[in-house]
Amino acid sequence: MIAIAWVNLVRLFRDRTNIFFVLIFPIVLIMVFGLSFGSGFAPRLGVTGGTTPLAAELVAALETSGRMQVVRVGDAEEARDGVERGRLAAALIIPENYDRALSRYTPVTLSFISRQEPDALQLGAAIRAVTDQVTMPARAAAYVRDGSFDELVRRAGQVSVPGITVRFSATGTAAIPRSITSFDIAATSQLLLFTFLTSLTGAATLIETRRLGLSRRMYAAPVSSRTILLGEAAGRVCVALTQALIIMVGSGLLFGVRWGDPLGAGALVLAFSLVGGGAAMLVGAALRTEQQAVGVGLLLGLGLAAIGGTMAPIDFFSETMRRVAHLTPHAWALDGFAELLRRNGTIADILPQLGVLAAFAAALFGLGAWRLRAALTR
Structure with missing residues (x-):
């Protein structure tokens, strides 16, 4: 199982285009959005x-x-x-x-x-x-x-000249505390966008594995189908986790991005990576060609990210669109990070979001494993 998962991770970085889209492009976007939306940059x-x-x-x-x-x-x-x-x-x-x-x-x-x-x-x-x-x-x-x-x-x-004194006051609770920078907001949304997108487009490697006959050879070896399924599932999760950790560490070192409670942030990233891995396994098992996987991956990755609030702040959505957004895992993950960053929450405060993400992951992995088993034994 570990060998199968490791091969999937190696194949991700052997494609040189992935080095740009996985390592460089997300960090560049975080920098652009952070500077564009009030980073304290002085002209x-x-x-x-x-x-x-x-x-x-x-x-x-x-x-x-x-x-x-x-x-x-x-x-x-x-x-x-x-x-x-x-x-x-x-x-x-x-x-x-x-x-x-x-x-x-x-x-x-x-x-x-x-x-x-x-x-x-x-x-x-x-x-x-x-x-x-x-x-x-x-x-x-x-x-x-x-x-x-x-x-x-x-x-x-x-000379002190008497004049009009204007006093300012604020009521209510700010949606975003002043301690949160635009880099924090940009990094959170880009982490969810690219983790899910990289997972879906990376499903093409699972189709390539089947097309080249590697799956049949593994199935013919003294390895159970359960081990093969677990290895492919672990490989999909490793790809998602790698993308998420690159964004977390890179944005933290370069832009001082904070992620809130470390235990809570780690649990959110793991849960969302499981969702991305399950979705990738389902796409890779259901489609027949790599081109189909890349096209569907881009469509679903960008479309669900837009609906889920990673391209535009979900606070700007209408009440109806907020309900629609929460049909995606992105909105639940954003709610979890908002709890950690805006209200200094802990892992106990984001248990509802973690539960929903776990349900997404279980459903997607269940469907993906069923479909992949059928494809392997056909």
Whole structure:
């Protein structure tokens, strides 16, 4: 049984295309989704000038705002080139007469260069807010003009002007705690998507085993049919577990992804791998060609993942679609990970989800074993 399972795992990685889709592609998708949906990534802002005292004060305020990563560039031409080539999200050009214009109460223009993209437009709004705050004393001095510029700026910075106080409060419970990052959410959904998808597409190796006559030779050897079935089932589960562990370890090391209670997360991964292995065994035993297995595997793997909430957050689904989603094992596994991550649950809190996944696995393995036994003895 162990030998049969090991051969299935070796055959998975002997196909070089699987090395990309099993090892690299899931990690790349986690990185893309994590960066796209609020990972704390700060856009790069190129700044020219800023060597005089007042200009340096503006640049320092931009750096400490926490909304951008300030990068010093040599001149306006270098700043424009950086924006055009995508090295910079935007650029701010501070003229050389910035300090002199403010001290003489004359208008000064800061040039902002960006592409018409949402991030750049939001960055422009942030720069305007910081600039207004930094130049407020100078504008107040220009309004008064009673004394030296430096003295008026100092006095304006010390004056406390009464205004309107806005207080913010929140009610209810947040669906996603702030401690959970977008990488955590992306890694969870991609783990379920690729574990199930790799299991189904890997069912082609079981068909190849039958087509090449390997199954008949194993059946003719002094090995019971039960051992062959257990070996093929273990092989399918090993493929699913390998894919899941690659995503868990890789995302944890590269992006600091947390999976909650280790015992609970391990039980969820094992249960879902059993589901994927059972589905792969059924597909591999029911279909006749590898092409059919790959086509059906892609259709079922992507379709059930979309319905089950791994491509779009299940929180956005309507009540009816949530009920439909829970006809798939993906939705139950997502509920289990949500319990572990959002509410700091333990394995005891996810027993209902584990029970449903175990039922899925038992049904799929039962049908797959029955169908494979029939195929072997036909």
